[in-house]
Structures are given as structure tokens and as C-alpha cells.
Amino acid sequence: MKKYISIALIVTLLVGGLLTLTGCNNTANNNDNNNSINTTSNTDNGTSKSSGFDLRFDFVSGNTTHYAHFNTNSDDKVTEFDEDEPNFVRIENENENYVADLELSEDAKDAYEQFKTSAKENDLYVETKFGKFDGYYSKDGGDIYGYVLLDTSDSNAYKYFNFVVYLLDDTSEKNDIESIFKASKVQNILNNIEYKVTKLES
Numbered sequence: 001m002k003k004y005i006s007i008a009l010i011v012t013l014l015v016g017g018l019l020t021l022t023g024c025n026n027t028a029n030n031n032d033n034n035n036s037i038n039t040t041s042n043t044d045n046g047t048s049k050s051s052g053f054d055l056r057f058d059f060v061s062g063n064t065t066h067y068a069h070f071n072t073n074s075d076d077k078v079t080e081f082d083e084d085e086p087n088f089v090r091i092e093n094e095n096e097n098y099v100a101d102l103e104l105s106e107d108a109k110d111a112y113e114q115f116k117t118s119a120k121e122n123d124l125y126v127e128t129k130f131g132k133f134d135g136y137y138s139k140d141g142g143d144i145y146g147y148v149l150l151d152t153s154d155s156n157a158y159k160y161f162n163f164v165v166y167l168l169d170d171t172s173e174k175n176d177i178e179s180i181f182k183a184s185k186v187q188n189i190l191n192n193i194e195y196k197v198t199k200l201e202s
Contacts, residue, residue, distance in 0.1 A: 052192075053078060055104040055161065057087040068104050068150065068161055069194040073185045096185050097174040101164045109155040115147060124178070131191045135160075137181075142166060144181045150195045163190065 052071040058064075072078070072091065080090035087104040107115075116136060119125050124139035130148045137146030143166040151159035165181050180186060 053081075053089060055087050055089060055102065057104045057106070057159075063199060065198050066104065066150070066159055067196050067198070070102065070190075071188050071192040073188055076185070076189075091189065092168055093185060094168060096180060096183065097168045097172045098177075098180050098186060099166050099168050100186065100189060102161055102189075103163075104159075104161045106157045106159050109152070109158055112147065112149075112158045112160065119145075131193050133193060133195075139178070142170075142177055144177055146190075148190070148193065150193075151197070161193075 052069055055068045055070070057066050073093065075095050076091050076093050078089060079092045080088075082088070089102050091100045091102070092098070093100075119136060119138035122138045122140055124144075125136065126138070127134075127136045129135070130146075133148050133150060135146055135148035137144055139145075143164050145162065145164040147160050147162045149158060149160050165177065165186055167175060167177060167180075174180065
């Protein structure tokens with residue numbers, strides 16, 4: 001009788017040990033996965049916040065760094081962002097079938113006005129507010145693009161961001177780029193911009 005109890009006890013300990021080891025391995029794997037997800041969603045640059053991201057540009061004029069924070073939607077994915085070029089980001093949304101390219105930049109007032117004159121020649125041209133910032137959008141082929149002025153205090157160096165919104169999948173039933181552009185998700189990105197300037201360290 002004692003022999004059977006001893007065997008049962010040994011088997012129980014072996015099975016329990018295996019389960020414990022398996023559980024540890026799963027936990028380790030889960031922690032690895034979580035770390036990779038957190039690394040993606042918690043960087044200090046293009047995917048800095050769960051609700052959005054920051055673009056950054058060091059402008060030569062004025063010796064300043066400019067930041068523009070944008071909201072994102074829960075099903076948006078940042079698919080292109082390079083820490084060496086933190087002024088550009090690409091966002092994709094499979095559910096709504098769009099890609100949005102955003103770039104923080106600067107140009108002289110004359111250059112900006114030339115962009116605007118060129119845009120007016122397209123079939124679609126609209127001057128509007130994006131949040132509290134002035135800008136415009138236009139349609140070129142199957143893309144909608146635009147410029148949003150962030151700082152016009154220096155006529156030699158207008159600070160702005162430009163965007164291009166286009167279809168992720170041309171074969172999708174959701175293929176009306178104007179409707180996609182005007183829908184809440186794209187507008188959430190473009191109309192909730194926070195902009196700030198800091199001095200570069202000398």
C-alpha cells in the first residue's frame with residue numbers, strides 16, 4: 001500500500017513540476033511579447049503616446065526644435081517611422097482603407113504660396129481650419145493632400161506640416177477617397193494638432 005502511495009506521490013510531483021516549468025516558459029514568452037509591444041507603443045518619438053505620436057524637426061532658422069503632436073485612432077498603425085528622420089510618419093488603417101503620410105517641414109512664404117497656387121488648379125481645392133490652424137487641401141489623382149500652417153511669424157521660414165491621404169487597397173469596396181478623408185478617423189488625426197517650440201541647446 002505504501003509502495004503505491006509513494007509511486008502516486010512521485011508521479012504527482014513530476015506532473016506538477018512539468019506544469020510549473022511549462023507555465024514559467026509561457027510567462028517568459030508572454031513577457032517577451034509584452035516588452036516588444038511596449039517598446040513599439042512607448043518610444044519617445046513617432047509612437048510616443050497610446051493616443052498619438054509626435055513629429056519633431058530641428059529648424060535651422062531660430063535655432064529651435066518644433067514638435068507637432070497628432071492623435072491616432074485605436075485601429076491606426078504606424079507603419080513607417082525612422083528616429084533619424086523624426087519629422088515623417090506613415091499611418092495605415094485597414095478597416096477604413098487609408099494611408100496617411102504626414103511630414104513636418106518649413107519653407108519660405110513664397111514657396112508656400114506657390115504650393116497653394118498649384119493646388120488651386122486641381123478639381124478640388126478647399127481652404128479650411130484644421131483645429132486652430134489655417135490650411136488647405138486639394139485632390140490630385142486619387143490622393144488628397146494638404147498643408148497646415150503652424151507658424152508664420154518668420155516669412156522666410158513658414159513652419160507647417162503637409163499630409164497625403166490615399167487608399168491602402170485600391171480593390172476595396174471602400175474606395176471613395178473624399179468620403180474617407182472627410183470621415184471622423186482621418187479628421188481626428190488632422191484636427192487635433194498640438195504644436196510647441198523649444199530652443200536647441202547650444
